[in-house]
Amino acid sequence: MSERRGKAPPKKLLIEERRRAIVELLRQEGRVTVDNLVARYGVSAVTIRGDLEALELAGSAKRSHGGAVPAEPSPQDVPLLIKETRRLAEKRRIGDAAARMVGDGETIILDSGSTTVEIARCIRQRKWTSLTVITNALNIALELSGLPTVRVMMLGGMLRQTSYSLVGMDAERALSRLSADRLFLGVDGLDTKIGVTTPDPQEASLNALMVKCSREVVAVLDASKIGQRSLAVITPITGLNVVITDTSAPKDAIHALREQGVEVQLV
Secondary structure, three states: OOOOOOOOOOOOOOHHHHHHHHHHHHHHHOOEEHHHHHHHHOOOHHHHHHHHHHHHHOOOEEEEOOEEEEOOOOOOOOOHHHHOOOOHHHHHHHHHHHHOOOOOOOEEEEOOOOOHHHHHHHHHOOOOOOEEEEEOEHHHHHHHOOOOOEEEEEOOOEEEOOOOEEEOHHHHHHHOOOOEEEEEEEOOEEEOOOEEEEOOHHHHHHHHHHHHOEEEEEEEOOHHHEOOOOOEEEEOHHHOOEEEEOOOOOHHHHHHHHHOOOEEEEO
8 A cells, every 4th residue: 555645844944045035936926925935934924924024124025914015125225135136146156256266264355245145155165274254244244154164253333234234433443453365345336437336335435444455356246237336436446356247247348347457257
């Protein structure tokens, strides 16, 4: 007699994985319900309501009766959980290429962002004798926590909920006493005449200090950011050493970057 097999239980996801998946589901379907998410992810309704509350606080969703609908964020400052669902394949390739640049024993800075967190995830997969990572991003610090040979230095400051980053005078004072071999800088816009930009002036101020205290500056961005401008300039193009982007980057922008002495890697 054959055995009757029940339906396999849903795969359990980490909190951030589940929340990113909920954001992507919202983008695809336009709405979600608590009951549907409970069945999909195999967690309690209390847990799902907590997820939706956290996503609303981060600006990634708007709660409604029995579920949630997509938020309508400002195009100038899109929440990180939404950014992480966009052009994910390109960001993973960029993250892998950037992580391969890191040498054992180095001190690096990982700026906050949806592309720099992919660098952190690639770093997790490698074996290190020693590595020091300075970051102002809560999610990046968590990605690298628990690795015995990776020392994480977290900058203090005021939390920006849209990016999980810490900014302000406390962060800048802490960074001013440090130096790094290499900075991996995530940006919201790269204009070959203006430079690299971000929507938040406090973030831009801290990023500019990161540039100043690093021997090499590597901007990591998917091609959709090229030609875009945000409110606050971090550094002119001459402040960059390397740009890592994807193969869909406009040829004229690549040429303009190389004309200004910037190495461009296409992945």
